[in-house]
Amino acid sequence: MKPHSYVTSMAAVVATAMLASCSSKGEQKEVAAAAAPPPAMNTPVVGPVPGPKRAITERVNPFAGDPAAMAQGRQLFVAFNCSGCHGGRAGGGMGPSLRDEVWIYGNKPVDIFNSIAQGRANGMPAWGAVLPEQTIWQLTTYIQSLRTPSEPAAPQS
Template sequence: MTLRVLPLLVVAASLLSACEREQRSFTTPMPNAQPAASAPRMSDNQPALALPGGVKPPAGEGSPYENNAYAVAQGKHLYRWYNCSSCHANGGGSIGPALMDAEWRYGSEPAQIYQSIVQGRPNGMPSFGGHIPEDQVWQIVAYVRSMSGQLRKDVAPSRGDSMSTNEAENARRRETTKAEDMPPEQPTGGPQR
């Protein structure tokens, strides 16, 4: 009897040890932005009552959420909630540039996308710094990168039922992104009165 049970226990133990589950963190990670608001806003446009002063630049190049499927799904929800679709459509571009392709005007790295959201851009992108909490900005950054296939397939969210015409984020092939040659940005002055 024990000779038959022993191989089953060995197989069960090997299967359990080979199973790798995603570690989900439901707490906000340590801030990934510098403590001081030392970066200038690149756009006078802001989504609500204009906030004075600069914004916090990212502390490093990486995103704290790129390997967390829950956070990327939250980023997808926030992308819709903050109405990013009004300019970028569902990633295909409209008034704002497309987010699904290989052409990235200001760069496709997490810190560069964070800067675009927080500081804004002079050609129309509003400055959301101080209007969106930092952890939510990083979740949106992770979702935006998933749109062009920059995240692992098991982390990228699947297509929402309301967007049945687009290919799901976790089914897209990885785009080789490249930044356009742009002249250096000039910070804008404060709000115009």
């Protein structure tokens, strides 16, 4: 069994259990949509990937300032369990806060893209071989919206 098959199977088990606990069909559809796992591909590699990099240096985020991309990026952040390391609302956990203004690897769009795509030392998985570029840019757009009035589903102040 491939690693992602196990994850997909576990997600199906959790979704089934959640569906069984719902009282109405409307709730079941909502829970099923929320429990759907991200697209099954490969699993990310923890830390920087050795060998050729999928780094970009001069590219502009094609979704910069797009509210729909911010919302989609938020959904992806939740679906890929980024908060498992970066904490709820990206405020920090065992991974760093994404709400800080100063970052080790930079907080420009290209820096965020490269951190997601290539991974970083001390635990940031490299998602570049797993996720399409568009998805990484949507995550980047959401992360850049943190601490701004445009942030989707911002925490209550």
